Amino acid sequence: MPANCEQEITLTGDLHARPAGALAVAAGRFAAAISVTVGGRTADAKSVLGVMGLGATSGQHVTVCAAGADAQHAVAALVAILSEATKVGG
Amino acid sequence: MSTPSVGIVLVSHSAELAEGTANLAAQVSGGTVTIVAAGGTDDGDLGTSAAKVEQALRDADQGAGVVVLPDLGSAVLTVRAVLEDYGSAGSVLLTDAPFVEGAVAATVIAAAGGDLKAVAAAAEEARHARKL
Numbered sequence: 001m002p003a004n005c006e007q008e009i010t011l012t013g014d015l016h017a018r019p020a021g022a023l024a025v026a027a028g029r030f031a032a033a034i035s036v037t038v039g040g041r042t043a044d045a046k047s048v049l050g051v052m053g054l055g056a057t058s059g060q061h062v063t064v065c066a067a068g069a070d071a072q073h074a075v076a077a078l079v080a081i082l083s084e085a086t087k088v089g090g
Numbered sequence: 091m092s093t094p095s096v097g098i099v100l101v102s103h104s105a106e107l108a109e110g111t112a113n114l115a116a117q118v119s120g121g122t123v124t125i126v127a128a129g130g131t132d133d134g135d136l137g138t139s140a141a142k143v144e145q146a147l148r149d150a151d152q153g154a155g156v157v158v159l160p161d162l163g164s165a166v167l168t169v170r171a172v173l174e175d176y177g178s179a180g181s182v183l184l185t186d187a188p189f190v191e192g193a194v195a196a197t198v199i200a201a202a203g204g205d206l207k208a209v210a211a212a213a214e215e216a217r218h219a220r221k222l
Contacts, residue, residue, distance in 0.1 A: 017114075017117070017118045017194075018117060018118055020118070021117075021118030021119050021120065021194070021198055022120060024198045024202070025119060025120055025198055025201045025202045026202075027202070028198070028199060028201075028202025028203065028204065029202050029203060046199075046202070047195070047212075047215075047219070048118060048119075048194060048195055048198040049191055049194065049195050049216055049219035050219060052221075053219060053220055053221060053222075
């Protein structure tokens with residue numbers, strides 16, 4: 001039974017290349033389909049270029065959404081990365 | 091992870107461009123993937139070197155194959171010439187991809203454990219990614 005999970009986080013720093021890379025590498029290890037949405041634009045979390053293309057900046061709200069068997073774990077992992085990795089500039 | 095990741099070879103006419111792109115891709119992907127730069131001629135001029143490409147292929151292969159990104163057309167000729175005589179050419183995929191974006195996208199998928207086909211596909215799909 002595929003699970004769905006969604007969580008919102010407010011960025012404490014800009015989503016530069018390195019945090020975007022960390023996010024995409026982590027996302028790629030999950031089977032679930034995972035998206036990140038910022039300001040009405042959505043990208044595949046497994047696509048580093050897509051995530052960087054969002055141009056997400058400090059203070060913006062990011063919604064991580066996943067669908068699939070490991071969706072819950074995926075969302076928890078990616079939200080943790082977003083809160084950690086955006087603390088420093090990439 | 092214990093399984094080896096796909097290696098990446100960056101073939102550029104410029105040694106600095108190849109090295110810089112390798113450095114950037116390593117930084118973005120967390121440094122777990124073997125990325126080998128093969129830039130410039132044997133004399134250090136602008137151009138490509140069959141010897142450098144062949145050595146890079148060997149150095150990059152960790153057992154899961156190698157994805158090669160050339161920067162401009164004649165780098166493709168050099169890679170193809172090397173692959174004609176290369177022993178394990180079946181484990182090498184030459185991609186048609188934007189150099190910087192393709193290198194970053196491919197390396198991230200390799201770091202996430204993607205196989206040879208998935209890594210090559212990420213490189214080629216990079217041409218559709220919009221920056222603005």
